[in-house]
Amino acid sequence: MKRVVSLLIVLLALNSCDDGDLIQEDISFEDTKTLSCTTNNIIFKLKDKESLLLEIPESSFVNEPTPEGEPTIIAINSTNRVVYRFYSGTVSQDNICETIPPASPAVTDQWTATDGEIQITTTAVKTTNTSTGRTTITGYNHNIVFKNITFDKGDGTSFVKETFPFGDYVTTATTLPFGFDEVVEQCSTSKQIYNYTSSEALTLDDIDPDLIKNEITPLDAPRTGLTGTTVNKLVYRLYSNGVLTPSYFCNTTTPTLPTKSEEWIADAGVANVSGIIEVTTTSVLGTFIHKIVLKKVILTSGNSNFTLGDSYIYGELITTN
Structure with a gap:
């Protein structure tokens, strides 16, 4: 009888915690490759049957290094969206970028970020000519971290994380020709x-x-x-x-x-x-x-x-x- 009562208490405690409370879970996409769509402002990461989508204006990624300790901060809202999706099978880029996405795999669940901020730390990507010592800026690396992000899980519960690394997104830099002759x-x-x-x-x-x-x-x-x-x-x-x-x-x-x-x-x-x-x-x-x-x-x-x-x-x- 004591065992039955104890089991009921545990079940009641679990149900009460799932009633709109914030649930801590471990989600990591930091080590997966960042991809982007050419037809919209979505950058994303894919992992088996999951995707993490970030939709913000391309102008948010400025080709200018941010001062140390001063990242660009963008509020998460209806314009700057973060979405976490689950699929019925292995997901591909076509499922994200196509105007009419493939019917399979289907989206089985979706968490939508409702609060938090996007922090972007930008650094220049350089190559060095070993024979001349000349450096060339080939692009800019934008390291993206979500801070205090809250996902609405769509079932009355939420997922919250204080620091959620998204990873790196690289934009190309304008090539400076330096096509001068030697007459001034x-x-x-x-x-x-x-x-x-x-x-x-x-x-x-x-x-x-x-x-x-x-x-x-x-x-x-x-x-x-x-x-x-x-x-x-x-x-x-x-x-x-x-x-x-x-x-x-x-x-x-x-x-x-x-x-x-x-x-x-x-x-x-x-x-x-x-x-x-x-x-x-x-x-x-x-x-x-x-x-x-x-x-x-x-x-x-x-x-x-x-x-x-x-x-x-x-x-x-x-x-x-």
Whole structure:
């Protein structure tokens, strides 16, 4: 009789806990691959008969590293949705992205997030050329974590988790062409030095006059300077909506077209460490050829940066007396 009474007490306790209370369970998709649909704003993860879906605007994933300890925070609501689904069989990408999903496997259960927030920590993905030391940003990694997320299980109960890692989602970065030749020009008045293609420019503004002199230098003793925020300001710009031509440069007022789409500014150089400008001058038939080399220059835009490498030939400037 005592055993029967004890069993009834346990059953009553279980039933009372399932009546709208928050139930802690273990769900993990962190180690599965993140996939995305091309026709909508859904990114998702699949695992056997389960899927975890995140629907937020693509603009939520900004190609800009977040400051340390300051992730992008997005509230979970009817626009920013998180859904956990169960299926009658093994689920595939077609079940998520197709306008008319396959009839099988069928969705057998669905939990919908009703509260919490989405935290996104973004870092740049870089590759390094081992021979030149130059780095290239190939994409941005967005690490997604749900905080204090609550799922409505649809049966009067809820599932809540304080920290629920979703995983990583990678977006691609704009490729910076750097298709310059090794011939640079200089404005007669402003003395700005520039190299350009039809869609990009690399300018050296307010160059130190001691760097460009019509005096031959020993090959092993070039003139040196450092990139700076005023003098020797090195700037890379990428353009759109038009073609860049020589007439764009040396104007008192910057032309409105083409449109500047990206701008990267060199960090202030540190002697013998970074941001070094070397100029070697030779002479041929009364003209002077100034070869400008940039060493360990770091270019920054917002919280992103990359290096031009150990030694980058900016180009040759020809002057006369």
